[in-house]
Amino acid sequence: MPTIVEKIFAEHSEDRVEPGNIIWLDLDVRTARDFGGPNVVKHLREHYEGDYLDDPKKTYFTFDLSVPAKTIKYAINQQICRKFAKETDMRIFDVDAGIGTHVLMENGTVRPGSTAVGTDSHYNILGAIGAFGQGMGDKDIAFAFRTGKTWFEVPESMKITVEGDYKAPASARDLTFAVMKEIGSAGMLGKAADYYGDAIDRLSLDGRITLASQTTEMGGIIAFIPPNKEVLNFVEERTGEPQKGTYPDADASYSEEVHVDVEGLEPLVAAPPKPTNVKPVSELEGMEIDSVFIGSCTNGRYEDMLAAARVLKGRKVKDGVNLRITPTTKEVWARVIKEGLIDIFLNAGAVVLTNPGCGGCAEGMPGLVGKDEVELSTTNRNYPGKQGPGKIYLVSPATAAASAVKGYLTSAEEVMQ
Amino acid sequence: MKPTVLKGRIWMITDENGKRFDDIDTDMIFHNKWLYITDINEMGKYAFGNTPGWEDFPEKVKEGNILVVGRNFGAGSSRQQAVDCFRTLGVQAIIGESFGAIYKRNVINSGMPLMEAPDIFESGLKSGDVIEIDLETGDIKRDGAPIFRAKPMSKVQMDIYRAGDLFEYGKMLK
Numbered sequence: 001m002p003t004i005v006e007k008i009f010a011e012h013s014e015d016r017v018e019p020g021n022i023i024w025l026d027l028d029v030r031t032a033r034d035f036g037g038p039n040v041v042k043h044l045r046e047h048y049e050g051d052y053l054d055d056p057k058k059t060y061f062t063f064d065l066s067v068p069a070k071t072i073k074y075a076i077n078q079q080i081c082r083k084f085a086k087e088t089d090m091r092i093f094d095v096d097a098g099i100g101t102h103v104l105m106e107n108g109t110v111r112p113g114s115t116a117v118g119t120d121s122h123y124n125i126l127g128a129i130g131a132f133g134q135g136m137g138d139k140d141i142a143f144a145f146r147t148g149k150t151w152f153e154v155p156e157s158m159k160i161t162v163e164g165d166y167k168a169p170a171s172a173r174d175l176t177f178a179v180m181k182e183i184g185s186a187g188m189l190g191k192a193a194d195y196y197g198d199a200i201d202r203l204s205l206d207g208r209i210t211l212a213s214q215t216t217e218m219g220g221i222i223a224f225i226p227p228n229k230e231v232l233n234f235v236e237e238r239t240g241e242p243q244k245g246t247y248p249d250a251d252a253s254y255s256e257e258v259h260v261d262v263e264g265l266e267p268l269v270a271a272p273p274k275p276t277n278v279k280p281v282s283e284l285e286g287m288e289i290d291s292v293f294i295g296s297c298t299n300g301r302y303e304d305m306l307a308a309a310r311v312l313k314g315r316k317v318k319d320g321v322n323l324r325i326t327p328t329t330k331e332v333w334a335r336v337i338k339e340g341l342i343d344i345f346l347n348a349g350a351v352v353l354t355n356p357g358c359g360g361c362a363e364g365m366p367g368l369v370g371k372d373e374v375e376l377s378t379t380n381r382n383y384p385g386k387q388g389p390g391k392i393y394l395v396s397p398a399t400a401a402a403s404a405v406k407g408y409l410t411s412a413e414e415v416m417q
Numbered sequence: 418m419k420p421t422v423l424k425g426r427i428w429m430i431t432d433e434n435g436k437r438f439d440d441i442d443t444d445m446i447f448h449n450k451w452l453y454i455t456d457i458n459e460m461g462k463y464a465f466g467n468t469p470g471w472e473d474f475p476e477k478v479k480e481g482n483i484l485v486v487g488r489n490f491g492a493g494s495s496r497q498q499a500v501d502c503f504r505t506l507g508v509q510a511i512i513g514e515s516f517g518a519i520y521k522r523n524v525i526n527s528g529m530p531l532m533e534a535p536d537i538f539e540s541g542l543k544s545g546d547v548i549e550i551d552l553e554t555g556d557i558k559r560d561g562a563p564i565f566r567a568k569p570m571s572k573v574q575m576d577i578y579r580a581g582d583l584f585e586y587g588k589m590l591k
Contacts, residue, residue, distance in 0.1 A: 036496070036497075121443075121519055123495075137497035138497045139497055139527060139584070143584065146587070185489060186488060186515065189517075190518050216493070219517065381444075384445070385448065385467045
């Protein structure tokens with residue numbers, strides 16, 4: 001009986017949907033960023049003579065990497081996309097909008113059960129609302145722009161059950177670390193997954209986004225978090241249309257089952273060289289740090305901003321440490337201002353970037369580390385050299401903020417006593 | 418007609434201890450500081466630029482060489498450049514124990530042969546060996562003698578490879 005990926009594929013394909021089969025999949029949404037976008041335009045112009053888009057209303061550029069462009073090369077690339085968009089009548093979420101996948105969820109472009117592809121390896125973050133999202137290279141995306149379809153091998157599905165209760169300052173990020181520790185960097189390689197369990201049901205939308213953002217770091221194609229009432233309400237409010245969501249059949253068949261117990265979960269950290277190298281914060285407690293980054297598609301939502309603000313309220317960032325904060329989208333950024341979090345951040349001595357976007361994950365915006373620099377970051381990857389020659393330890397927003405106050409790695413519990 | 422049997426000298430991509438190098442991500446293959454590049458001719462010189470021990474790979478590799486890589490190769494970003502940089506250098510095929518899902522698609526779509534070969538690092542093959550690979554059967558030979566059997570390429574993979582790349586394949590579908 002079908003899993004979520006099989007159900008969504010069956011609604012978007014005329015081919016036989018079963019694991020191992022290669023099908024042609026209809027795509028509801030296809031996007032490219034300021035990274036990948038110019039290459040997509042180049043492929044389309046080289047390979048086709050006009051008639052570049054199957055449907056301009058389903059095709060978007062989302063600029064989130066270097067926003068606004070901080071180098072001439074990115075300015076040129078963005079302008080290539082803008083010119084193409086004008087010519088083909090497609091829409092751009094431009095340099096003011098924020099992280100593309102987040103914008104697509106906020107404005108209802110992608111809904112539970114949708115199929116969407118884009119030039120972002122964290123595009124499967126759309127599993128947070130029960131949609132199929134897939135990051136792809138620029139050739140795939142050019143083909144999708146032109147045809148509205150992609151070829152896809154139906155993956156096997158895993159069943160991941162997460163159960164147990166925990167208290168703050170442990171958060172959705174720590175739950176995510178616990179899942180990653182269990183599954184490892186390739187434990188989901190080439191597979192889909194459906195999440196189950198009471199700890200999953202309780203996750204807020206922001207928490208779901210955090211968990212779904214790490215599917216790629218476990219090698220996964222897509223991991224679905226079946227939408228609860230809060231998520232369906234959110235989408236209904238944004239689209240003005242009733243949502244039913246897609247859920248696995250009661251007897252859905254899975255190739256593998258994994259159980260993760262998060263009862264009494266404590267704050268965790270992922271040390272270099274990979275995001276699945278997870279340890280308790282208490283094991284590395286006291287490690288001196290130079291800088292802290294809070295943001296990215298993994299932990300740049302309002303709930304993350306709030307978790308950091310609770311720790312930073314009435315406290316100061318340790319002398320010699322710099323704390324940088326980047327909200328994911330304009331909507332989150334506006335709320336950070338409206339609810340007064342901005343004052344807490346500024347009073348604490350944090351650098352709050354003036355524009356939402358991907359943050360330090362690519363060269364686009366600050367978040368880079370110099371030689372011998374030790375950074376705590378809420379981003380999604382700590383592979384060697386990715387963000388510069390320094391060392392990056394991944395943590396939750398609360399742990400990041402608490403450590404910024406102390407000047408060494410520690411949990412929020414230690415700071416807020 | 419594209420050949421289905423390829424012959425070439427291999428590079429076994431190993432770590433600083435000479436062991437199979439797993440989880441090489443796309444930032445190690447083609448660092449994000451070069452993401453703005455859209456001209457494929459400019460990409461080759463940055464291949465493996467952030468992979469310890471392999472920074473000088475672009476100077477060493479020869480046209481027609483074959484890469485043999487470890488597990489979860491190409492994890493991470495969706496950047497096509499992490500595939501195209503090897504094409505610029507004339508690498509003719511990639512054989513790996515396993516691949517990041519997006520990376521695998523990117524290789525296939527560019528028309529470059531890719532074979533999955535779990536445990537190939539246990540086969541006794543070493544850098545500099547000249548091998549023959551049969552894309553349709555997965556058979557790998559050294560000095561004419563069978564040494565390993567990889568998974569054969571799938572039908573869609575063969576179709577895209579024979580057509581040239583995804584775009585040419587797409588034109589044949591219409």
